[in-house]
Amino acid sequence: MKGREVLIAVTGGIAAYKAAALVSQLAQAGACVSVVMTRSATKLVGPKTFEALTGRPVGTAGFGPGAHPHIDVARKAEVLCVVPATANIIAKAALGLADDLVSTVVLAFDGPVIFAPAMNLQMWSKPPVQRNIAQLRADGIVVIEPGSGYQSCGEIGTGRMAEPAAIFDAIAKQLAAIPYAG
Numbered sequence: 335m336k337g338r339e340v341l342i343a344v345t346g347g348i349a350a351y352k353a354a355a356l357v358s359q360l361a362q363a364g365a366c367v368s369v370v371m372t373r374s375a376t377k378l379v380g381p382k383t384f385e386a387l388t389g390r391p392v393g394t395a396g397f398g399p400g401a402h403p404h405i406d407v408a409r410k411a412e413v414l415c416v417v418p419a420t421a422n423i424i425a426k427a428a429l430g431l432a433d434d435l436v437s438t439v440v441l442a443f444d445g446p447v448i449f450a451p452a453m454n455l456q457m458w459s460k461p462p463v464q465r466n467i468a469q470l471r472a473d474g475i476v477v478i479e480p481g482s483g484y485q486s487c488g489e490i491g492t493g494r495m496a497e498p499a500a501i502f503d504a505i506a507k508q509l510a511a512i513p514y515a516g
């Protein structure tokens with residue numbers, strides 16, 4: 335993990351706070367971590383948290399600093415992990431939509447992509463969500479199956495995001511399959 339370039343895309347699910355734990359674990363393992371966030375994600379966890387954990391500026395806007403923010407951040411990374419992945423980003427990625435920084439980065443990135451879905455059990459069980467998940471898998475994206483358990487809405491069921499340790503392992507597995515250029 336030491337010196338490896340990991341790009342974390344945080345979308346607007348309540349599990350966004352767990353993305354901070356994951357980023358901390360990656361940084362402690364020596365990874366160089368960049369973070370991009372959707373507008374919804376920034377309402378749940380502040381970009382400053384990720385800036386402090388990574389020591390790098392956090393991308394939140396497609397028309398932010400830099401000539402081509404989505405390309406610059408995508409070029410640098412060896413692996414991209416969307417955590418948590420909302421029903422919205424799953425749908426956008428399944429269709430190839432690119433209407434904000436995160437969805438554009440997902441399209442612009444040329445390497446292994448991991449999605450860690452997280453949502454309410456009713457949302458997760460809906461046919462369009464399951465169709466979109468199947469499409470992501472068919473497109474070669476690694477989808478970390480959500481688990482079952484307590485959800486922040488107070489219900490118990492499937493849709494709870496995988497634990498940060500399991501997502502860390504999935505990232506490490508993808509990195510192990512790529513020759514280290516550093």
Ligand SMILES: Cc1cc2nc3c(=O)[nH]c(=O)nc-3n(C[C@H](O)[C@H](O)[C@H](O)COP(=O)(O)O)c2cc1C
Pocket residue numbers: 344345346347348349372373374375419420421422423452453454457
């Ligand atoms: C408190 C709160 C928690 C939310 N949690 C989730 C969630 O876990 N999963 C999900 O798919 N959407 C969740 N949403 C809805 C998304 O934030 C919403 O669909 C948003 O448009 C997603 O945008 P993004 O994918 O660009 O981040 C939540 C909304 C709020 C207000």
